[in-house]
Structures are given as structure tokens and as C-alpha cells.
Amino acid sequence: MLLAVLSGFILALFAPLLKRFLGYRAGWLLAILPASIFVYFLGQYDQVMAEHAIFEYHPWIPSLGLNLTFYLDGISLLFALLISGIGTFIMIYSGGYLKGHVHLGRFFAFMLMFMASMLGVVLSSNLMAIFIFWELTSVTSFLLIGFDHLRQASRRAALQALLVTGLGGLAMLAGFVLLGASIGNFEMADILSFGDVIKDSDLYLPILILILLGAFTKSAQFPFHFWLPNAMEAPTPVSAFLHSATMVKAGIYLMMRTYPILGDTVEWSLILGIFGGFTLLAGTFIAIRQTDLKQMLAYTTMASLGLLTMLLGAGGEGAVEGAVLYLLAHSLFKGGLFMVAGTIYHEAGTLDITKLGGLRKKMPITFFAALIAALSMGGIIPLVGFIAKESMYHALLHGDPLSFILLIVAIMGNAMMFAIGFAVALKPMLGKLGDMPKQAHEGGIMLWIGPLTLGICGLAAGLGIAYLGHTIVHSAVSAIGNENAGTELHLWGGINAPLMLSLLTMGLGGIIYYFYDKARAFADAVLNWIGWGPNKGFDQFLTLLLRIAEIITNTFQTGHLKTYMRNTFILLALVIWVPMIAYDALPDIDFASLTKPTFYEAGILLIAVLGLYAVLVAKSRLTSIVSLGILGFAVAILFMLFGAPDLSFTQFMVETLTAVILALVMTRLKLDKSDAKYGMEAIVATIVAVAVGSGFAALLLRVMQTELDMSLSDYFTKYSAAIAHGHNIVNVILVDFRALDTLGEISVVMTTGVVILALIKLKPKNHKHESQKGKNKLKETAS
Amino acid sequence: MNTIILRTIAPALTALMIIFSLFVLLRGHNEPGGGFIGGLIAASAMALYGISSGVRAVRRALYFHPVTMGGFGVLMAACSGIPSYINQVPFLSGIWWKVPLGNGDYFDLSTPMIFDIGVWFVVVGAITAIMLTLEEAD
Numbered sequence: 001m002l003l004a005v006l007s008g009f010i011l012a013l014f015a016p017l018l019k020r021f022l023g024y025r026a027g028w029l030l031a032i033l034p035a036s037i038f039v040y041f042l043g044q045y046d047q048v049m050a051e052h053a054i055f056e057y058h059p060w061i062p063s064l065g066l067n068l069t070f071y072l073d074g075i076s077l078l079f080a081l082l083i084s085g086i087g088t089f090i091m092i093y094s095g096g097y098l099k100g101h102v103h104l105g106r107f108f109a110f111m112l113m114f115m116a117s118m119l120g121v122v123l124s125s126n127l128m129a130i131f132i133f134w135e136l137t138s139v140t141s142f143l144l145i146g147f148d149h150l151r152q153a154s155r156r157a158a159l160q161a162l163l164v165t166g167l168g169g170l171a172m173l174a175g176f177v178l179l180g181a182s183i184g185n186f187e188m189a190d191i192l193s194f195g196d197v198i199k200d201s202d203l204y205l206p207i208l209i210l211i212l213l214g215a216f217t218k219s220a221q222f223p224f225h226f227w228l229p230n231a232m233e234a235p236t237p238v239s240a241f242l243h244s245a246t247m248v249k250a251g252i253y254l255m256m257r258t259y260p261i262l263g264d265t266v267e268w269s270l271i272l273g274i275f276g277g278f279t280l281l282a283g284t285f286i287a288i289r290q291t292d293l294k295q296m297l298a299y300t301t302m303a304s305l306g307l308l309t310m311l312l313g314a315g316g317e318g319a320v321e322g323a324v325l326y327l328l329a330h331s332l333f334k335g336g337l338f339m340v341a342g343t344i345y346h347e348a349g350t351l352d353i354t355k356l357g358g359l360r361k362k363m364p365i366t367f368f369a370a371l372i373a374a375l376s377m378g379g380i381i382p383l384v385g386f387i388a389k390e391s392m393y394h395a396l397l398h399g400d401p402l403s404f405i406l407l408i409v410a411i412m413g414n415a416m417m418f419a420i421g422f423a424v425a426l427k428p429m430l431g432k433l434g435d436m437p438k439q440a441h442e443g444g445i446m447l448w449i450g451p452l453t454l455g456i457c458g459l460a461a462g463l464g465i466a467y468l469g470h471t472i473v474h475s476a477v478s479a480i481g482n483e484n485a486g487t488e489l490h491l492w493g494g495i496n497a498p499l500m501l502s503l504l505t506m507g508l509g510g511i512i513y514y515f516y517d518k519a520r521a522f523a524d525a526v527l528n529w530i531g532w533g534p535n536k537g538f539d540q541f542l543t544l545l546l547r548i549a550e551i552i553t554n555t556f557q558t559g560h561l562k563t564y565m566r567n568t569f570i571l572l573a574l575v576i577w578v579p580m581i582a583y584d585a586l587p588d589i590d591f592a593s594l595t596k597p598t599f600y601e602a603g604i605l606l607i608a609v610l611g612l613y614a615v616l617v618a619k620s621r622l623t624s625i626v627s628l629g630i631l632g633f634a635v636a637i638l639f640m641l642f643g644a645p646d647l648s649f650t651q652f653m654v655e656t657l658t659a660v661i662l663a664l665v666m667t668r669l670k671l672d673k674s675d676a677k678y679g680m681e682a683i684v685a686t687i688v689a690v691a692v693g694s695g696f697a698a699l700l701l702r703v704m705q706t707e708l709d710m711s712l713s714d715y716f717t718k719y720s721a722a723i724a725h726g727h728n729i730v731n732v733i734l735v736d737f738r739a740l741d742t743l744g745e746i747s748v749v750m751t752t753g754v755v756i757l758a759l760i761k762l763k764p765k766n767h768k769h770e771s772q773k774g775k776n777k778l779k780e781t782a783s
Numbered sequence: 784m785n786t787i788i789l790r791t792i793a794p795a796l797t798a799l800m801i802i803f804s805l806f807v808l809l810r811g812h813n814e815p816g817g818g819f820i821g822g823l824i825a826a827s828a829m830a831l832y833g834i835s836s837g838v839r840a841v842r843r844a845l846y847f848h849p850v851t852m853g854g855f856g857v858l859m860a861a862c863s864g865i866p867s868y869i870n871q872v873p874f875l876s877g878i879w880w881k882v883p884l885g886n887g888d889y890f891d892l893s894t895p896m897i898f899d900i901g902v903w904f905v906v907v908g909a910i911t912a913i914m915l916t917l918e919e920a921d
Binding site: 753 | 807811812813814815816817818819820823824826827830834850853854856857860861863864874875877879891893895896898899901902905906908909910912913914916917918
């Protein structure tokens with residue numbers, strides 16, 4: 001399985017090269033990979049059935065508990081088959097759709113990376129690995145939505161999708177951490193065996209909400225749905241693959257995966273039922289308003305995801321079975337319809353449903369593919385969509401009051417989807433020839449083979465449902481329900497209540513289709529009346545965020561070095577003094593017990609004090625800088641006397657260089673010679689200086705009072721010469737024991753150096769002088 | 784500052800300081816010294832030379848741009864961790880070799896030494912770069 005996941009990433013490296021040699025035909029070649037992955041997973045089926053699940057372990061960073069562990073059971077198998085199967089046709093379709101595009105190679109690479117990440121999500125067992133692959137799908141989705149990066153709308157949509165799904169991913173990570181920590185195990189395969197432990201724990205609700213945040217953002221549930229319609233800025237193969245068939249299903253996958261440990265509680269049913277149901281209705285309602293084919297499909301995708309969420313919320317074996325069937329049906333018909341829409345755009349040059357018409361004779365194969373997908377979407381016998389709908393009605397019929405409400409919601413949603421599905425498939429095809437920018441004719445084989453195959457698969461799945469029900473659907477349902485699902489699936493279940501409801505749905509859908517233009521006008525009016533939506537809210541939120549950032553920046557980044565220094569020192573004084581007073585930890589020195597300083601120690605101290613005095617009374621900046629050097633040298637000599645030659649040595653050099661650099665900075669920046677302060681300013685400066693200085697003195701005295709832990713010193717003394725062959729312990733620590741730290745430090749020194757260089761060479765525009773000097777000062781204190 | 788005494792004496796002093804800096808660098812493992820202090824000494828030498836003879840002279844004498852030297856230092860320090868991979872020990876573990884000098888004596892070559900020389904280059908490079916740019920007129 002490791003190869004199945006990673007091969008996509010590897011092939012992505014070579015995709016641009018292949019495209020260079022083969023042009024758009026590289027799509028055929030690249031499709032071989034997903035096809036072989038599909039075959040591989042098909043081959044695993046027997047083992048999955050026999051052993052319930054296959055587990056595979058590859059160490060990655062074992063010290064962090066991060067491993068590539070793969071877990072293949074019924075549900076991951078179904079997803080893996082969908083991803084690789086649809087992926088195969090998407091690769092071919094991409095070649096046809098973006099034929100002649102300059103960056104087609106890059107596009108192939110992104111698509112393959114996405115497919116590999118998506119396989120990683122559904123196959124990983126380690127929670128952290130799931131998170132990483134999950135975020136990788138967000139990143140690749142970002143790259144693909146923003147593929148046409150010259151357009152502002154694309155960039156905005158890409159960023160929006162990344163922010164929304166990325167934030168959800170972080171919430172999910174927090175949920176995973178809580179989940180893993182409460183169980184003490186980060187392997188999904190193991191966690192699943194804990195059953196009801198989590199439902200009974202106090203952390204259940206936080207875990208549930210956090211994980212659902214991840215699932216809802218990814219699967220575009222209200223109120224996080226708005227990124228999905230905007231993501232239609234991406235080229236159509238992306239919309240077909242990521243934003244209908246696979247990536248948006250990651251949230252559904254997560255809910256299915258955690259169903260055994262989190263599902264079937266009151267909270268679960270309420271949250272999923274309400275949000276899923278609302279998303280279903282809102283999605284279909286907004287979809288009716290759209291005139292753009294892709295937008296219609298996008299909103300129905302959102303609605304379908306709501307339907308899936310709702311079914312999982314209803315819970316129980318039947319509803320889960322309905323969800324699995326609908327998942328399968330939706331991936332097939334929606335992927336197909338998106339590709340059809342792409343082909344229409346490719347051939348006719350527009351996606352506007354009011355302009356399209358009469359294409360059936362020009363594009364017969366596409367027409368057939370569209371029709372078969374719409375039949376499945378509308379839930380008409382004998383397609384798999386029909387069985388999915390029957391199955392969900394059947395499950396919702398035999399439930400509690402909540403299920404009954406959900407049943408009504410499902411009927412309404414399905415009826416609207418019926419109408420929209422046929423509107424997408426039929427309106428551009430029937431009627432008289434529309435007013436279109438391009439002379440349309442049938443697309444090449446690369447364009448129709450995908451939708452046609454998916455459509456036929458939908459038909460075959462419907463006809464062969466009895467077989468599927470025993471095999472792949474059965475294993476998926478039992479993996480979610482953790483029990484042996486027993487219901488037999490039939491294409492024709494006789495005349496019963498679900499069938500009546502189906503007929504009702506179709507009847508309602510038919511009526512909506514008949515009055516489609518009126519329905520659209522109505523939806524338009526209502527939505528205009530509401531006006532505000534999360535999409536607008538997102539912009540407002542971003543604006544607010546930027547505004548706050550601006551206020552904070554303007555408060556602290558005044559551009560005046562004086563302010564920076566003063567704020568820093570005030571904070572420093574607070575940091576030292578407040579805890580010391582709050583914890584009653586002031587130094588308590590018995591002065592009588594101290595040894596008297598020798599005369600030369602006293603002499604050096606005197607020089608230091610004199611240096612300090614000179615700094616204070618100096619008339620010019622230069623004098624005070626040099627006087628500061630006197631103080632520094634005196635301290636360096638003290639270090640020497642107390643047995644720290646390295647420190648003393650460094651202090652000498654740093655003092656020297658500081659004086660030189662400060663003098664250079666002064667001349668360079670043409671500062672005033674004098675830096676005298678008067679009045680209030682002088683008083684504030686004095687208070688701050690005394691507070692910081694006395695604070696440091698008190699802190700050091702306090703430190704001397706505590707018992708020093710000598711274990712590190714002992715260790716280094718003992719091993720410095722023995723292991724590292726050096727007698728200068730300070731140096732041995734720097735270059736051997738703690739070499740990695742030093743490596744980090746010198747990288748910082750180097751980076752700072754480059755930045756300072758850039759700042760100095762920057763031609764100052766207006767008042768940049770102060771901030772430049774600030775940087776240099778900082779560097780001084782750092783070195 | 785440009786007195787004739789300084790100008791005459793500075794080149795010799797600079798040379799001495801650089802030799803001293805290398806001495807401090809190499810003895811650092813056993814006695815006070817090391818790449819950081821050595822680097823600071825060499826940087827002061829550059830500053831002195833720059834003040835007495837001008838930035839151009841320093842740049843000519845250095846031949847390489849100081850930033851290049853610094854970057855080389857970081858690279859060198861990082862590369863001193865490569866033998867750890869070959870010996871399969873944690874990154875940047877000290878590894879020692881005895882290099883025969885031919886007359887029966889051995890010279891102790893070690894990755895910490897290479898690392899320390901890298902540190903020396905970084906300190907010299909970064910500080911010299913800043914100082915020279917500051918000394919240069921616009």
C-alpha cells in the first residue's frame with residue numbers, strides 16, 4: 001500500500017517531463033498509474049473480506065509516534081477504488097480538456113499529487129498521518145483552484161478554500177490530539193476497537209465538535225460551504241475530481257470512519273441531522289437560482305454532501321447503507337456531469353444555461369453520457385441512484401420523529417436535485433440551437449470516454465446491485481457499522497412505501513422542472529432579499545482581521561527607535577520585577593557573610609563606576625559610546641578574575657566591535673552629535689533604566705541564593721575530554737555536544753547580517769533612518 | 784583618524800591579528816578560544832584595516848565578498864555533519880580521524896574542528912560585511 005500511496009507523488013515529479021515529450025497525449029500514459037492502483041485495490045478485495053481489514057506498518061518518525069500505518073477495510077477500500085477509478089478517467093480527460101495549455105505538465109503533477117494525498121487520507125491509520133495527508137489535499141486543492149493564477153477570482157477562491165479547509169484541518173488536529181490522548185493511542189485501527197469508551201468520556205463533546213469542524217469545512221457543510229462554489233474557478237477536471245467526486249468526500253469519510261466511536265449519540269444525530277439537512281435544502285435552493293452549469297453542479301454537490309451528512313446523522317444500519325450507496329452513486333454521476341459540463345464549455349465556449357441549447361445532434365455521445373448521469377442523479381430505475389434513494393427512504397421511514405423530519409427534508413432535496421440534474425443534462429442539449437460563442441461539435445475521445453464510462457458504471461452498478469450488495473457495499477457498511485449488515489439489496493423491491501416516496505419525489509421534481517424558470521426567479525428573489533451570506537461574511541472577516549492587524553502594527557511599530565527601546569525595556573523590567581514580587585522571591589543576602597573584595601577587585605569596580613558616570617555626563621554620543629566601552633572592559637576583567645577566560649575574551653572583542661560599529665552607524669545615519677534628554681523624557685528614561693538595572697542585579701543575586709543543579713556541569717566536566725577529546729569545556733559544548741544549536745545560531749547570525757546589509761543599502765525614502773538604526777542596535781545586543 | 788602612524792602600522796597589525804585569530808581558533812578545543820572569539824578578532828582586524836586604508840583595500844584583500852565567506856561558513860558547519868550519516872550516528876556527532884604526517888606523528892582531524900572553522904567564517908563574514916557597508920560612503 002505504501003507504493004500505491006507514494007507512487008502518485010513520485011510520478012508527479014516526472015509528469016511535466018512526460019508532457020514535454022508526449023504533449024497532451026501524456027494523459028493516456030499517466031492514467032495507467034491510477035488504473036493500476038485501481039486494479040491493485042480490486043485484488044486486495046478477497047483478503048479484506050476474509051480478514052475484515054489489512055494492516056500495514058512502515059516506520060517514519062517512530063520517536064514522535066508518527067508512522068505510515070495503513071489500514072484497509074471495507075470503507076477505505078471503497079474510497080480507494082473511487083479515487084483511483086475516477087482518477088484514471090480524470091487524467092485522460094485533463095489531457096483532452098487542457099490540450100495545448102502551457103502548464104499542462106504542471107497540472108498533471110498537481111493532479112497526481114492530489115490523488116496520492118487523497119489515497120493517503122483514506123488509507124492511513126495513524127492520526128497524525130491522516131492529518132498530514134488531509135492538509136496535503138488542501139494544499140494541492142489550493143494549487144489546482146489557483147491554477148489559472150493570473151485571474152484575481154482564481155486566486156481569491158484558492159486562498160479562501162485553503163483558509164477554510166486549513167482552519168478546519170487544524171480543528172481536526174486538535175480533535176485528534178484529544179482523541180489520541182484520551183485513549184493513549186494514535187492508531188485509528190486500535191482506537192476503533194475501543195467502542196463506546198470515548199462516548200462515555202468527558203471529552204466526548206469537544207472531540208466531536210473539533211473533528212466535525214474538520215469534516216464540515218472539508219465537505220462544505222453550511223456555514224462553511226461557500227468555498228466550494230467559488231472553487232469552480234478551477235479547470236473543470238479539478239471540479240469533477242476534487243470538488244465533487246473525491247476531496248469533498250474526505251469529510252464524509254472522516255465521519256464514516258469515526259462513526260463507530262463517535263456516532264449514534266444524541267449530540268451526533270442532532271448536529272449532523274440539522275447541519276446536513278440544512279445544507280441539503282440550502283444547496284438545492286441556491287442551485288436552482290444559478291444559470292452557470294458548473295455553479296448549478298457545485299451547489300448540488302454541496303446539497304449531496306449535506307444529504308450524506310444527514311444520513312450519517314440519522315444513523316442506524318439502514319441509513320449508513322443508504323449513505324454508502326449514495327456516496328458511490330454521487331461520485332459516479334456527479335463526476336460524469338462535471339466532465340459533461342466541461343466538454344460543453346470546451347466545445348460551445350459558454351456555461352450559461354440560458355444561452356445553451358440544441359447540442360444533442362452535435363454532441364451525441366456527450367448527450368448520452370449526460371442523460372445517463374442525470375437519470376442516476378434523479379434516482380430513476382435501473383440506475384444506482386435509484387437504489388440509493390430507495391435505501392435511504394427505507395431507512396428513514398422506520399425511525400424516530402427526527403428521522404421523519406429528515407425524511408421530508410430528503411424528499412424535498414431529492415426532488416429539487418431531480419429537477420436540477422435534468423436541467424443540467426437536458427437544457428443545453430434539447431430545444432433549438434442556442435446562441436453560443438463557438439461552433440460546437442463532439443469533443444475528442446479523451447473528452448467523452450470519462451463521462452461515458454462513469455455513466456455506464458452507474459448503470460451497471462444499478463443492474464448488478466444484488467452482487468454489489470453482497471460484496472463491496474456490504475464490506476463498507478459493516479466496516480462503518482462494526483456489525484454484520486444483513487439487508488439484501490435488490491433493484492426491484494416490489495411496490496412498497498419507499499417506491500411511493502420515490503414516485504412522489506419524481507413527481508415533485510418533474511413539476512419543478514416544468515416551471516424551472518419560475519422556480520429560478522423565485523429562488524433569486526428570496527436570496528436577494530436575504531442578501532448577506534457566509535461568502536460575504538468571509539470577506540468581512542478578512543477585512544476585520546487586516547484592520548486589527550493594522551491597528552496593532554501602528555501601535556507598536558511607530559518607526560521610532562526610542563519607542564521600541566523604551567517599550568522593550570519597560571516590558572523587561574516588568575518581566576523581572578512582577579514575578580519576583582508576586583512570588584515573594586526577593587533576594588535575601590547576608591552581606592556580613594560575603595568575603596571582602598581585594599584591592600584590585602575594588603579598583604576595577606571603581607573603573608566600571610567611573611565609566612558609567614562618564615556615559616551619563618558625556619556631552620556627545622561618541623563620548624558616551626566609548627565610555628560604555630570602559631564599563632564593558634572593566635566587566636570583562638572581572639570575568640577574567642573569576643575564572644571565565646572565554647567569556648572575558650569574547651566580552652573584550654564584542655565591546656571593541658560595538659564601539660566601532662556604533663560610531664560607524666552614527667556617522668552613517670548623520671545623527672545629532674548630542675543625545676541629551678530634558679524634562680519628562682529624562683525622568684522616564686531614568687526610571688526605566690534604574691528599574692531594569694536594579695531588576696537584573698536583584699535577579700542575579702536571587703539566582704546565587706538558589707541551589708545550583710550541578711549535574712550538567714559534572715557531565716560536561718567528566719566527558720568533555722573523555723568523549724570529545726577537548727579540554728576547553730565551553731568550546732566542546734559549542735562545537736560538539738550542542739553543535740546543532742550552534743548551527744542554528746550561526747545561521748541566524750548570517751541571516752541577520754544579510755538583512756542588515758539589505759537595510760543599509762536600501763535607499764531611505766522618507767524617515768526610514770530610525771528603523772535602520774534600530775536593527776543595527778538589535779544586532780549589537782545580539783552579538 | 785587617518786594619521787600616518789595608524790596608516791603605517793595598521794597593515795602589519797592586521798596581519799598579526801589575523802594570525803592570532805587563527806591561533807585562537809585552532810587552539811580553542813583545549814584552551815580558551817574557538818571559532819567565535821577567533822572570528823571576532825579577525826573581524827576587528829578587518830575593521831582596523833578598513834578604517835586605516837579604506838574599504839576598497841579591504842575588499843581587494845579579502846577577494847571574496849564577506850557575505851560569501853559567511854555563507855560558506857554555514858555550509859561548512861552543516862557539511863561537517865555529513866560524516867555522521869556515513870557512520871550512522873546522530874547528526875553532528877564528533878568524529879575523529881588520525882591523519883599520519885609521514886614522520887610517525889599523527890594529526891587529529893575531527894568534524895568539530897571543521898565545524899569550528901565554519902563558525903569562524905560566519906562570524907568574520909557577517910560582521911565584516913556589515914562594517915564594510917557602513918564604512919562605505921553612499
